[in-house]
Amino acid sequence: MRFLLRRLALYLIAAWAALTLDFLIPRLAPGDAAQALIARSQGQLEPEALEALRVTLGESDAPIHSQYLAFLGRTLTGDLGTSAAYYPAPVSTVIATGLVWTLVLAGAAVVISFVVGSLLGALAAWRRGGWLDAVLPPVLALVGAFPYFWLAMLLLYGLGHHLGWFPLRHAYGDAIAPGWSASFLASVVRHAILPATTIVVATLGGWMLTMRNSMIAVLREDHVALALAKGLPPRQVMLRYAARTALLPSLASFGMALGFVLSGALLTEIVFSYPGLGLLLLQAVRNQDFPLMQGLFLTITLAVLAANLLVDLASAWLDPRVRDGARRSR
Amino acid sequence: MTLLRSRAAATGLALLSLFALLALIGPWIAGDPSAFVGAPHQPPSSAHWLGTSGQGQDVLAQTVAGARVTLVVGFVVGVAVVALAAAIALTAAYAGGWIDDALALVINVFLLLPGLPLAVVLAAYLPPGPLTIALVLVITGWAWHARVLRAQAAAVREKEYVQAAIVGGEHPLRIVAVEMLPNLLPVLASSFIGATTYAIAAQVGLEFLGLGDPGRVTWGTNLYWAANDAALMTGSWWLFVPTGACIALVGFALVLVNMGVDELADPRLAAHGRGAGVCVATVVRRPRG
Numbered sequence: 001m002r003f004l005l006r007r008l009a010l011y012l013i014a015a016w017a018a019l020t021l022d023f024l025i026p027r028l029a030p031g032d033a034a035q036a037l038i039a040r041s042q043g044q045l046e047p048e049a050l051e052a053l054r055v056t057l058g059e060s061d062a063p064i065h066s067q068y069l070a071f072l073g074r075t076l077t078g079d080l081g082t083s084a085a086y087y088p089a090p091v092s093t094v095i096a097t098g099l100v101w102t103l104v105l106a107g108a109a110v111v112i113s114f115v116v117g118s119l120l121g122a123l124a125a126w127r128r129g130g131w132l133d134a135v136l137p138p139v140l141a142l143v144g145a146f147p148y149f150w151l152a153m154l155l156l157y158g159l160g161h162h163l164g165w166f167p168l169r170h171a172y173g174d175a176i177a178p179g180w181s182a183s184f185l186a187s188v189v190r191h192a193i194l195p196a197t198t199i200v201v202a203t204l205g206g207w208m209l210t211m212r213n214s215m216i217a218v219l220r221e222d223h224v225a226l227a228l229a230k231g232l233p234p235r236q237v238m239l240r241y242a243a244r245t246a247l248l249p250s251l252a253s254f255g256m257a258l259g260f261v262l263s264g265a266l267l268t269e270i271v272f273s274y275p276g277l278g279l280l281l282l283q284a285v286r287n288q289d290f291p292l293m294q295g296l297f298l299t300i301t302l303a304v305l306a307a308n309l310l311v312d313l314a315s316a317w318l319d320p321r322v323r324d325g326a327r328r329s330r
Numbered sequence: 331m332t333l334l335r336s337r338a339a340a341t342g343l344a345l346l347s348l349f350a351l352l353a354l355i356g357p358w359i360a361g362d363p364s365a366f367v368g369a370p371h372q373p374p375s376s377a378h379w380l381g382t383s384g385q386g387q388d389v390l391a392q393t394v395a396g397a398r399v400t401l402v403v404g405f406v407v408g409v410a411v412v413a414l415a416a417a418i419a420l421t422a423a424y425a426g427g428w429i430d431d432a433l434a435l436v437i438n439v440f441l442l443l444p445g446l447p448l449a450v451v452l453a454a455y456l457p458p459g460p461l462t463i464a465l466v467l468v469i470t471g472w473a474w475h476a477r478v479l480r481a482q483a484a485a486v487r488e489k490e491y492v493q494a495a496i497v498g499g500e501h502p503l504r505i506v507a508v509e510m511l512p513n514l515l516p517v518l519a520s521s522f523i524g525a526t527t528y529a530i531a532a533q534v535g536l537e538f539l540g541l542g543d544p545g546r547v548t549w550g551t552n553l554y555w556a557a558n559d560a561a562l563m564t565g566s567w568w569l570f571v572p573t574g575a576c577i578a579l580v581g582f583a584l585v586l587v588n589m590g591v592d593e594l595a596d597p598r599l600a601a602h603g604r605g606a607g608v609c610v611a612t613v614v615r616r617p618r619g
Contacts, residue, residue, distance in 0.1 A: 010442075026455060286540060288454065
């Protein structure tokens, strides 16, 4: 329990840091950036949008601390300002449309990659020196050196454009009405296969290597030798005695790596014109939509923090030392 | 040089030297990357070995010219990230107590902030160009290495000779620089390689998003223009394959050198062959975006 409380405190601090960065960056930026943007938008934007932009960029006469409090109050009630790229939609509405798709795509891909990668790593360590152990690590190291979005472009060109096996863009077919129908879900899966494959292939190697190395260390432990000596089935020893213990370091790095993996997933979305947060980020950059950019940063940070909390719960479940930390720790 | 005895490291260093040479003298050989030399979207031919871009520029010249800015930014960010991470890690490990706690908290918070969105927000407010990209990458990239280095430095701090130096009344700066730093060299080297790998990939990603200076030829802007000129929709694979392959090769070369550094730091890894030869590399390495 104490472990979880400590983590929770860390996440609250991180969330506050993200909020504060969101507030400070526009105000610390070289002064004329905001001025220039406002000058450029004069004419193009409605007066209300201009005023909202002015507030976001810190072009206000109020003293800085009252601006900060007003900013915190606005943001905490879910008011992230008005999007310039999707004017007059509020930023929160725009982000909500993308969030679902990113959660579905990146969430599924990251979990698949972690599970498959860890299983492969456990197998490679269990049959150390076997073909799996010899072939996969160097191949995955090479693939891991590709930028995600380049891998995405290769897959899209080869399997999508050239062979025509997969749709080229978007999350579902234009002709299908969104809903819980079988044809809609099938279309969603078909559209998600290529982007998800990109993310899985690009991240598989990292999970496999981490798992393999920690598994090799665990296999030397006495409890594994004892389990084998008792005559337990090898599969049970591998999965329940060795892999469960070896998974802990992977799980710890999973939370930390999430932010990086997500960054790659966002770029992948852009290549596939997948209507998630990545595509919104691209629109925000193209249209210099600062409120949307900042809202995206905040939303993605909160998503990463929430995912980290889930990872912590999982490690508490897997590791009794974490669960009973308060009782047993020195 | 002992590093060259490792076959992986030798291959990696050879590849890297090749690209360094390309970055250095390439633009003089391959010609002006911005000149309009022919019809747009032409496939590879004897006149243009890698075809022409969507604006009718020579893709080979652009690929070669792009190496310079991309590799220099990658290298500079690698050095800056390791310097910043080492300074913070050593301060935390040497000072201990509340300073260590505070710095550890800062590191952990920065690790939780997602890199790309933060980089986008930062870069959007600064004038576009390599300097902005480098600055943004240092801000979003240092925490991971600071964490690894802090753990190592804390272990070194407990060694008897460091304790003896402290009791002996040596100057803290001397203790950090002379007693502690040399023992961190393998981890520093590994961190540097990891940071450079990250810097190249993340830089290309940011420029691909359009946060670079589109007028400047880099590997990132090459891919940005490839996407803008609808390379995929027109089937012009030559617009993005050469640049991407170069990025992947440089990344792979850095991974190979890292393996060599690990073997150098711990000779047992080499003796065991494939064995656990990825130890430090795994600690420092991270999935990239």
